[in-house]
Amino acid sequence: MNAIHETPSGGVSTDALPHESPPLAGHDGTRSWYILAVLTLAYSLAYIDRQLLNLLVDPIKHTLAISDTQLSLIQGLAFIAAYLIACPLLGRLVDVTNRRNLLLLGICLWCGFTALCGMANTFHELFLARMGVGASEACAFPIALSMIADCFSAKRMARAMSIFILGPMLGGGLSLVAGGFVITFARNVQQQFPSLAHLQTWQLAFVLIGLPGIIFALLVLLTVREPARSKVISESEDDRQFTTKGAVAYLWERRPFYVRIFLGVGMLAIVVLGMPAWYPTYLIRSHGMPAASVGYRFGTLVVCFGIAGALTGPWVVRWLERRGYEDATMRAAALAMIPMLLCCASIPFVTGANGALAAAAGIVFFFTLPTGCMAAALQLVAPSRTRGMVGALYSFIAQLIGFGAGPTMIAIITDHVFANPKMVGSSIAIVCTIASAIAACLLFTALPHYRRLLAEERTT
Structure with a gap:
């Protein structure tokens, strides 16, 4: 069993990284x-x-x-x-x-x-x-x-x-x-x-x-x-059985990590579902773009930069792993929140339709980059017989908070705070910037708990 040599920043020597074991x-x-x-x-x-x-x-x-x-x-x-x-x-x-x-x-x-x-x-x-x-x-x-x-x-x-x-x-x-x-x-x-x-x-x-x-x-x-069924970290078979009560108890005992990442997923979902719901309207109202042009240009942007962000995530994880971070999978997701926050905050200050589209490209890139990383992080530390429940909770909370809060909060601020339909861009910026900041805090504070769960899975 490889020993863990942790650095003050959360990095570890390469002999402790989870990817060093030969694949099962x-x-x-x-x-x-x-x-x-x-x-x-x-x-x-x-x-x-x-x-x-x-x-x-x-x-x-x-x-x-x-x-x-x-x-x-x-x-x-x-x-x-x-x-x-x-x-x-x-x-x-x-x-x-x-x-x-x-x-x-x-x-x-x-x-x-x-x-x-x-x-x-x-x-x-x-x-x-x-x-x-x-x-x-x-x-x-x-x-x-x-x-x-x-x-x-x-x-x-x-x-x-x-x-x-x-x-x-x-x-x-x-x-x-x-x-x-x-x-x-x-x-x-x-x-x-x-x-x-x-x-x-x-x-x-x-x-x-x-x-x-x-x-x-x-x-x-x-x-x-x-x-x-297998363990990811130690590359060994894993058929530990859990009753429903036992699975809930397992997650509850590790709630310092799971509460943070699930709420972080929910905050990210506010951006993922809220921004695309209102950004076309913002481009039409504030920048005078024709609806047909918005559909083509914004739609193409979402697909291209979304795919680019998703494929960049694993590269960032590997880059962090090579620099000795055991928590690279979660750390990559947490780091992505910072540029996403800055892109969201820039919306009211950009000039012209092209500037607005550039801000949107940055937001889409950085909200897709961490999605696969967060899903992977959950599976790395979850026993095989709890992964379905963990995946269901991930999806449940993302849909509940994202659909329930994202588009609606933006509309409420536009209607009742600004009382001006043309201020929808500022509403997007306020909601998505705050959600990004909360997500960043949650994910960064989850890192030490994530490292402990990695060590636990490695020795179980």
């Missing part, structure tokens, strides 16, 4: 990367199913004769409420059941419920189908975090997690391309098959986007096997 048999191999690719595609598929509704707002409203408010409930409340309820339950199932089979069931269910959205003829039917999509998609994140941790060594963990985190960006981009293609294809199918004429084009689009997921589920069934 099967880790980092072709099979591991294939499983990662499948999990990333599954996560992307979930986002395509999730986002299609946003392309079909007006046809749905016309067919179902519903208001903007009712449609917003289908878009937001129906999905996120079911997601939040199901997430902890599915996270626990990840720890006690076959994860591959649970993923199969989840894919079939969310694709099936997506198809059922196309069979809805009333507001209530579409609301319930949308709840089904949200509840079943809640399995994807905790399953993936748990399986990736059992497929990769500590040396490759941050990179693997960062690649997986690209799923939503790929899915969000593909939803626009695939959604437009599917809508056009649906019109052609109706012309070729008069028996489908009773379905509206938007209804057929949901059916066509949902059913192919069953084929993907078959691919998972035939090509993916359940990986063995």
